[in-house]
Amino acid sequence: MPDLGLENSEEIHEFVKQYSGSKPIKRVLIANNGLAAVKCLISIRQWLQKQFNTSSVVSFVCIGTPDEMDAASHYLKLADEIIMAPRGKNSQNFANVDVIVSLALQAKVDAVYVGWGHASENPELPKRLLEHDIIFIGPSTSSIVASGDKIVSTIIAQSIGMPTVDWSGRDVKIAKNEVDFHGLREKATIRTVEEGLEAISKYGIGVPMMIKASEGSWIGIFIEVWIAKFKIRLTGKKEENGKKTSGKIEECSD
Missing domain, CATH: 3.40.50.20 (Rossmann fold)
Incomplete structure (x- = not known):
């Protein structure tokens, strides 16, 4: 035809x-x-x-x-x-x-x-x-x-009652008709070793823990099994790349 x-x-x-x-x-x-x-x-x-x-x-x-x-x-x-x-x-x-x-x-x-x-x-x-x-x-x-952002998608999931592992943004919830996704990300994102250690203590995040990059220069996803090494691991990644980084940490599920 x-x-x-x-x-x-x-x-x-x-x-x-x-x-x-x-x-x-x-x-x-x-x-x-x-x-x-x-x-x-x-x-x-x-x-x-x-x-x-x-x-x-x-x-x-x-x-x-x-x-x-x-x-x-x-x-x-x-x-x-x-x-x-x-x-x-x-x-x-x-x-x-x-x-x-x-x-x-x-x-x-x-x-x-x-x-x-x-x-x-x-x-x-x-x-x-x-x-x-x-x-x-x-x-x-x-x-x-x-849906494509690791942090925002997790916030949406926990806001509608879906179970999520303990992570650095556990308390952040999205309001109905919320459009300020950037603001939500800011509340749940860690940028420094100190912020990471504070989240670990506050939310009782155990090991092994998963550290995920959301932007910047972290290399993908890596797992840490010793909290004592968290500071060395995170600092090393930042020094290795020489750029600002941000991301989230969460406890690994079985």
């Missing part, structure tokens, strides 16, 4: 109207690589074929890098178009909001899909895309902040 053509297809415009959409999506930028990109390409094309008897009504523009090109990554073989981003770690390409927005504008896409990982948990991306009338295929900025 020939391409329906988004501009002239009453069927597609009626479909968009039926589901209260604002406009048909003709071009999508896939700001991810590997499995996330492949699943997006295959799944949406299968749905388009089933819904409209053709998969060509949407064009997919994939972000490539010199590294991905050298590796002949499979997702690039499935792309309708490839647009290049800088070589290097993901902070230079797939996780870089400035790069993604710039490429989306350059490719003149209607929507951006990020999948999981990389920039998917960065609330700035949907906000920036909205400024350019580009659809973000994913949750809203507020939803990303609420």
Whole structure:
């Protein structure tokens, strides 16, 4: 069956109207690589074929890098178009909001899909895309902040009665219609060794304890089995990176 053509297809415009959409999506930028990109390409094309008897009504523009090109990554073989981003770690390409927005504008896409990982948990991306009338295929900025942030998501969970382990923000609760997520994070975050030791004492946090970075330069998550070594561990991480850090500590569950 020939391409329906988004501009002239009453069927597609009626479909968009039926589901209260604002406009048909003709071009999508896939700001991810590997499995996330492949699943997006295959799944949406299968749905388009089933819904409209053709998969060509949407064009997919994939972000490539010199590294991905050298590796002949499979997702690039499935792309309708490839647009290049800088070589290097993901902070230079797939996780870089400035790069993604710039490429989306350059490719003149209607929507951006990020999948999981990389920039998917960065609330700035949907906000920036909205400024350019580009659809973000994913949750809203507020939803990303609420569920993607380690500290805020734990506060929300304990505020609605879900059991949580003892941690440094145990007393912080979210009020109905609360929107100041930054303020909540501030109340529950530890930034110094002294604040950490105070939380351990106040909430009776035992060992082994888990120390999780929320921002800054801590290296992911690590576990400490001796409270006496907590100060050495935390100080060492800060000195190693030479930057301000923040995060939370919690007792490890079985």
